[in-house]
Amino acid sequence: MTGPLKQHLIDPEICIRCYTCEMTCPIEAITHDDNNVVVDESKCNFCLDCIPVCPTGSIDEWRVVDKPYSLDEQFGWDELPEQGEVTQLEIVDSDTTEGGDPIVALLAEAHSGAGGKAKAPASASKPSLNLYNLGHPVEAVVQGNYRLTSEESESDVRHIILDFQGTPFPVLEGQSVGIIAPGTDQEGKLHLPRLYSVSSPRDGERPGYHNVSLTVKRDNPGICSNYLCDLQKGDKVQVTGPFGATFLLPSDPNARLLMVCTGTGSAPMRSFTMARQRTVGEKSGGMVMFFGARTPDSLPYFGPLKKVPETLLQQHLVFSRMPNNEKEYVQDRMKVEEDLIAEMLQDDNTHIYVCGLKTMEDGVEHAFTDIAESFGQQWRTLRDSMREDGRYHVETY
Amino acid sequence: MQDLLSVNYDTKIPNNVGLSEDRKVLKALEKWHPGYINWWNKLIPQNFQESMVYLRTAVSVDPKGWAKFDYVKMPDYRWGVLLAPQVENRIIPFGEHAGKPAWQEVPGEYRNMLKRLIVIQGDTEPGSVEQQRFLGLTAPSLYDMRNLFQVNVEEGRHLWAMVYLLQKYFGKDGREEADDLLRRSSGSEDAPRMLGAFNEETPDWLSFFMFTYFTDRDGKMQLESLAQSGFDPMSRTCRFMLTEEAHHMFVGETGVGRVIQATCEAMNKAGITDPYDIGRVRDLGVIDLPTIQKKLNLHYSLSLDLFGQEVSTNAANAFNAGVKGRYMEQRIDDDHKLQNDTYKVRNVVDGKIVEEEVPALTAINMRLRDDYIRDASGGIGRWNKAIEKAGVNFKLVLPHEAFHRQIGVFSSIKADMDGNVISDAEWTVSEGKWLPTREDGAYIESLMVPCYEPGKYARWIAPPKVGIDNKPGDFEYVKLHMA
Numbered sequence: 001m002t003g004p005l006k007q008h009l010i011d012p013e014i015c016i017r018c019y020t021c022e023m024t025c026p027i028e029a030i031t032h033d034d035n036n037v038v039v040d041e042s043k044c045n046f047c048l049d050c051i052p053v054c055p056t057g058s059i060d061e062w063r064v065v066d067k068p069y070s071l072d073e074q075f076g077w078d079e080l081p082e083q084g085e086v087t088q089l090e091i092v093d094s095d096t097t098e099g100g101d102p103i104v105a106l107l108a109e110a111h112s113g114a115g116g117k118a119k120a121p122a123s124a125s126k127p128s129l130n131l132y133n134l135g136h137p138v139e140a141v142v143q144g145n146y147r148l149t150s151e152e153s154e155s156d157v158r159h160i161i162l163d164f165q166g167t168p169f170p171v172l173e174g175q176s177v178g179i180i181a182p183g184t185d186q187e188g189k190l191h192l193p194r195l196y197s198v199s200s201p202r203d204g205e206r207p208g209y210h211n212v213s214l215t216v217k218r219d220n221p222g223i224c225s226n227y228l229c230d231l232q233k234g235d236k237v238q239v240t241g242p243f244g245a246t247f248l249l250p251s252d253p254n255a256r257l258l259m260v261c262t263g264t265g266s267a268p269m270r271s272f273t274m275a276r277q278r279t280v281g282e283k284s285g286g287m288v289m290f291f292g293a294r295t296p297d298s299l300p301y302f303g304p305l306k307k308v309p310e311t312l313l314q315q316h317l318v319f320s321r322m323p324n325n326e327k328e329y330v331q332d333r334m335k336v337e338e339d340l341i342a343e344m345l346q347d348d349n350t351h352i353y354v355c356g357l358k359t360m361e362d363g364v365e366h367a368f369t370d371i372a373e374s375f376g377q378q379w380r381t382l383r384d385s386m387r388e389d390g391r392y393h394v395e396t397y
Numbered sequence: 398m399q400d401l402l403s404v405n406y407d408t409k410i411p412n413n414v415g416l417s418e419d420r421k422v423l424k425a426l427e428k429w430h431p432g433y434i435n436w437w438n439k440l441i442p443q444n445f446q447e448s449m450v451y452l453r454t455a456v457s458v459d460p461k462g463w464a465k466f467d468y469v470k471m472p473d474y475r476w477g478v479l480l481a482p483q484v485e486n487r488i489i490p491f492g493e494h495a496g497k498p499a500w501q502e503v504p505g506e507y508r509n510m511l512k513r514l515i516v517i518q519g520d521t522e523p524g525s526v527e528q529q530r531f532l533g534l535t536a537p538s539l540y541d542m543r544n545l546f547q548v549n550v551e552e553g554r555h556l557w558a559m560v561y562l563l564q565k566y567f568g569k570d571g572r573e574e575a576d577d578l579l580r581r582s583s584g585s586e587d588a589p590r591m592l593g594a595f596n597e598e599t600p601d602w603l604s605f606f607m608f609t610y611f612t613d614r615d616g617k618m619q620l621e622s623l624a625q626s627g628f629d630p631m632s633r634t635c636r637f638m639l640t641e642e643a644h645h646m647f648v649g650e651t652g653v654g655r656v657i658q659a660t661c662e663a664m665n666k667a668g669i670t671d672p673y674d675i676g677r678v679r680d681l682g683v684i685d686l687p688t689i690q691k692k693l694n695l696h697y698s699l700s701l702d703l704f705g706q707e708v709s710t711n712a713a714n715a716f717n718a719g720v721k722g723r724y725m726e727q728r729i730d731d732d733h734k735l736q737n738d739t740y741k742v743r744n745v746v747d748g749k750i751v752e753e754e755v756p757a758l759t760a761i762n763m764r765l766r767d768d769y770i771r772d773a774s775g776g777i778g779r780w781n782k783a784i785e786k787a788g789v790n791f792k793l794v795l796p797h798e799a800f801h802r803q804i805g806v807f808s809s810i811k812a813d814m815d816g817n818v819i820s821d822a823e824w825t826v827s828e829g830k831w832l833p834t835r836e837d838g839a840y841i842e843s844l845m846v847p848c849y850e851p852g853k854y855a856r857w858i859a860p861p862k863v864g865i866d867n868k869p870g871d872f873e874y875v876k877l878h879m880a
Contacts, residue, residue: 016779018643020643023639026460050460052460052463053463053640053643055646057864060867252468253467
């Protein structure tokens with residue numbers, strides 16, 4: 001049983017037959033006749049080299065099919081067929097709850113804190129979605145597994161680097177991957193994938209390497225997190241995805257980012273920061289982060305964060321369990337920095353990202369409500385319009 | 398060892414040719430650079446120079462990350478020198494040296510021939526930007542304005558590419574030729590561009606779309622045959638330029654297609670079934686199909702002239718020398734030497750068009766033109782499909798190759814659209830049926846009013862089916878600087 005698969009197709013109504021894709025494809029999976037330019041499903045390995053060179057966008061078409069369209073079928077098309085019914089709907093092109101797919105449901109739940117249907121930033125790159133599923137996972141090899149929190153800290157958070165060994169796995173900052181723990185549950189069923197947000201930028205943990213890092217906290221009990229945290233270099237992991245089409249980084253260099261996170265909610269923020277750093281270089285990144293943890297030694301990436309210049313990322317690291325100090329949560333610090341946040345909320349270039357435990361939502365909402373009031377705005381209205389605009393994003397779990 | 402796949406942005410000129418170690422060429426290019434920037438700054442109206450345009454910049458020759466999209470002011474665009482990766486042990490693919498290792502330096506005996514080919518190619522690149530300089534003022538949408546500027550900056554980069562070859566491989570001569578590329582100017586009395594089609598104005602957006610469809614397609618064919626060259630640096634340069642050229646084809650094909658779509662939709666809405674009811678169609682504020690045919694006739698015939706003489710010893714010599722090949726040479730199944738082959742060409746004998754077999758070597762231009770006609774006819778078919786789908790009874794056609802020609806064997810005769818030889822008197826009577834008249838031009842010009850609101854389009858052109866870089870319909874492709 002292989003299940004449905006995702007097939008790469010070209011829209012014949014939009015394609016101008018320049019054959020640039022065909023000349024670019026490194027494995028000759030693209031061919032043409034007098035009528036159409038088509039992709040051979042049996043050869044295409046999702047490397048996506050053909051996507052950026054296409055002048056029309058007609059190359060970026062995908063259908064989930066039980067049986068792939070043959071070359072002859074594609075040669076005969078005047079237009080692209082609609083997405084048909086498939087035995088198991090696995091399209092995660094948006095965060096709707098329809099379809100009964102467990103991953104769609106997980107993402108919809110994670111994004112529900114935004115108060116309505118989430119939208120991607122207008123200038124975000126188009127994400128690749130669901131290239132690998134339960135029926136066709138991709139195998140990754142663990143390149144490294146590093147503890148991010150100190151040995152004394154009771155919180156065991158890991159930085160895990162996965163390499164896809166040349167198999168294309170195009171993932172954007174803010175997207176998630178599914179990890180399948182081996183074995184079966186008590187009822188003898190295979191484990192379902194667990195979602196983890198990537199913490200590396202799109203071109204890889206090292207630029208050009210296209211490897212992916214995850215930030216994983218060991219939970220008790222937690223089959224998948226324990227499985228991941230125990231991985232050794234060289235171990236093999238089954239991965240699905242990428243997933244998530246809205247919690248994405250705007251490409252507009254003028255966009256400002258206000259990031260609020262706790263714990264492993266820092267994963268997407270790390271990917272945003274690194275992506276920005278690689279694209280803007282020494283210029284100001286326009287990013288502000290409020291990052292909460294119990295103590296410095298339990299704050300993931302505490303060390304590396306110290307090396308990120310303030311011009312790129314203004315950091316507010318907030319600790320709730322410091323001896324001899326009052327408890328301070330992210331929302332407390334946000335209120336302290338009210339002027340800054342108020343100014344950002346009134347700037348149409350500002351994008352807000354909230355990521356972490358579900359329990360942080362209320363406090364953050366309160367802080368935003370107070371700050372919005374300070375300049376005579378109702379937070380709910382502002383939030384809804386920002387969200388409609390693709391500028392307000394919540395991912396909590 | 399420098400990573401040759403990624404672009405070196407550290408020096409002034411982005412490149413993947415190791416410029417920073419090549420002091421001599423770097424110096425020459427840096428000396429040329431102010432003149433280039435000056436040329437660009439004087440060219441396009443100032444408020445567009447100050448605007449933020451959502452442009453694609455080539456940043457690498459690796460297909461995975463070859464280009465990035467971002468807002469940029471055009472004068473800040475990173476024009477660079479990018480060559481497709483070197484193919485190891487590449488051999489000369491055709492001509493008398495076929496099978497020998499490709500040249501990494503200019504062979505002395507072909508120096509002038511190569512230089513001339515590069516100069517002619519290089520001259521067309523800035524020429525088209527000059528022709529199109531004022532179109533931004535009448536852009537039918539921000540989307541179209543962005544596409545215009547994308548084409549413009551890439552033509553600018555293609556000029557850079559040719560200038561690099563001249564300065565790197567042709568010494569003082571090359572530097573002088575590079576300077577002359579900025580001295581000549583489209584339509585100039587004293588120093589016009591070298592090829593006729595690049596001295597014609599581009600007065601309106603339909604002309605621009607026709608130009609990118611027909612004339613840039615000639616450029617594509619020329620680049621493709623130069624990409625076959627045994628002179629490896631030229632081959633690599635042209636191969637990379639072709640990736641960008643595809644966008645220009647796209648602007649032309651979809652541009653004309655969207656004009657046709659707007660016309661058909663407006664006709665249907667108004668219940669006009671006769672496409673020749675020109676007055677009523679024009680009352681709708683769209684361009685009637687017969688006028689679109691006339692524009693097509695003009696640009697197609699001007700573009701055919703760019704292929705030069707049908708039978709040409711220059712072209713034969715360039716092929717034989719291994720300097721300029723045929724379109725898709727690597728896919729042609731023959732000996733790639735053409736010593737004993739023949740090719741059918743049309744000729745004019747005693748005022749009649751006849752077909753003759755000539756030595757294939759001398760018919761290289763003709764063959765390229767035939768390939769061009771085949772390539773160009775594809776889009777006509779797709780436009781006709783759209784007209785048919787809209788239920789309008791009209792078919793666009795490519796006129797006969799003898800129609801309205803200024804260069805080559807057909808320049809001595811007059812022919813109608815079907816290739817029937819006609820008298821000068823007959824031509825004078827019918828010219829206005831086949832080519833745009835002053836009135837046609839005035840009507841189109843009257844439609845050329847700017848539409849600068851994001852997501853909005855002038856009435857005579859339909860919105861695109863897909864946004865650039867997958868952007869949504871109301872994306873602000875150009876953040877206009879309003880001074």
